[in-house]
Amino acid sequence: MEKRRLGNTNMEVTIVSFGGIPIITRDYELSVKTVKRAYELGINFYDTARAYQTSEEKIGDALKDVRDKVFYATKTHLRSKAEAEKHIQESLRNLRTPYIDLYQIHSVDDIHTLDRVMSKDGALPALEEAQKKGYIGYIGITGHRAEVLIEAINRYPFATVMSPLNFLEQSHAANLLPLCKERNIGFIVMKPFAGGSLVTADKDVQALVGAKSSGEMARLSVKFAISFPGVSCVIPGLGNPQEVEDAVQAGEEFGALTKEEKSIFERLKAILVEPFCRGCGYCLPCPQNIDIPAILKALLYATRFNLIERAKNMYAQQAVKADACVECGICEERCPYQLPIRQMLKSVKETLG
Ligand code: SF4
Numbered sequence: 001m002e003k004r005r006l007g008n009t010n011m012e013v014t015i016v017s018f019g020g021i022p023i024i025t026r027d028y029e030l031s032v033k034t035v036k037r038a039y040e041l042g043i044n045f046y047d048t049a050r051a052y053q054t055s056e057e058k059i060g061d062a063l064k065d066v067r068d069k070v071f072y073a074t075k076t077h078l079r080s081k082a083e084a085e086k087h088i089q090e091s092l093r094n095l096r097t098p099y100i101d102l103y104q105i106h107s108v109d110d111i112h113t114l115d116r117v118m119s120k121d122g123a124l125p126a127l128e129e130a131q132k133k134g135y136i137g138y139i140g141i142t143g144h145r146a147e148v149l150i151e152a153i154n155r156y157p158f159a160t161v162m163s164p165l166n167f168l169e170q171s172h173a174a175n176l177l178p179l180c181k182e183r184n185i186g187f188i189v190m191k192p193f194a195g196g197s198l199v200t201a202d203k204d205v206q207a208l209v210g211a212k213s214s215g216e217m218a219r220l221s222v223k224f225a226i227s228f229p230g231v232s233c234v235i236p237g238l239g240n241p242q243e244v245e246d247a248v249q250a251g252e253e254f255g256a257l258t259k260e261e262k263s264i265f266e267r268l269k270a271i272l273v274e275p276f277c278r279g280c281g282y283c284l285p286c287p288q289n290i291d292i293p294a295i296l297k298a299l300l301y302a303t304r305f306n307l308i309e310r311a312k313n314m315y316a317q318q319a320v321k322a323d324a325c326v327e328c329g330i331c332e333e334r335c336p337y338q339l340p341i342r343q344m345l346k347s348v349k350e351t352l353g
């Protein structure tokens with residue numbers, strides 16, 4: 001598979017690399033098998049985060065014997081210097097390594113957070129000190145909003161930016177990506193599947209959009225994201241060896257989507273009008289224990305795919321229903337897509353009872 005230099009770093013990474021979120025929920029054996037399969041097929045860049053629970057440890061265990069042949073990227077979502085220092089040490093232990101190639105500040109989605117991490121006792125000075133001590137190689141930033149990330153790279157020479165880019169979210173390609181290209185900042189694409197919205201195992205939904213399989217949808221999503229000029233690599237979340245194989249295949253045959261391939265996503269995009277939930281789970285936990293992504297998925301099936309009976313069954317399986325919401329608003333502060341979750345939960349009550 002083709003490799004590209006990550007901005008002005010010394011890292012040449014495979015255009016399809018490894019996103020470490022799905023292995024959070026896979027058992028240890030399957031996770032290690034998945035990571036090893038990625039290595040066997042040539043993937044050399046592995047992205048994880050402190051927030052991804054056991055993901056760092058699983059990657060560290062799977063690749064400990066080939067550490068010198070791969071690059072590790074991880075992240076801290078905590079904002080103070082002391083907390084970030086603690087996270088760096090935890091990541092080093094979990095990844096079984098004395099050195100992490102890229103350490104990122106995770107999910108900076110508003111200017112207030114950017115100010116906080118860049119302040120004297122914020123996370124960024126902790127990363128700079130760790131870099132001087134040789135614990136980390138480069139410093140990067142991740143987020144979902146192009147205007148915040150543009151402000152970040154205007155203020156600080158981050159080596160990499162990680163941001164979503166997929167058929168449903170292309171605004172980054174218009175604004176942020178050319179700037180990163182011009183300044184030689186590595187651009188890592190997260191969420192090429194739009195948090196799962198572009199890839200579904202549901203046969204009815206596949207039939208609605210004319211896709212043959214979830215593997216085909218995954219392959220095309222990855223192919224689409226890599227085709228943008230300036231993209232260094234794409235890190236699809238990979239949770240089993242088959243998903244690794246589909247993603248690697250996309251990396252090997254990359255190029256612009258054909259008209260027929262594009263039409264699958266165009267049909268899906270026409271159905272998925274805003275607001276809709278991407279299923280990313282960033283809004284959790286809800287203090288009332290509402291499984292927000294699962295309930296909003298049922299709403300999506302009812303209102304966008306018109307699969308009402310399926311939606312009702314999905315909702316019936318939820319132990320805590322939408323009417324348990326006390327409208328505290330915590331979830332909306334966390335949602336990177338600024339979804340009106342409280343309002344959407346009210347529509348669930350009206351639509352699904
Ligand atoms: S607004 Fe409702 S759904 Fe959101 S966190 Fe609060 S109780 Fe949970």
Ligand code: SF4
Nearest residue numbers: 277278280281283335
């Ligand atoms: S409501 Fe927002 S944060 Fe929660 S799963 Fe959906 S898109 Fe993600």
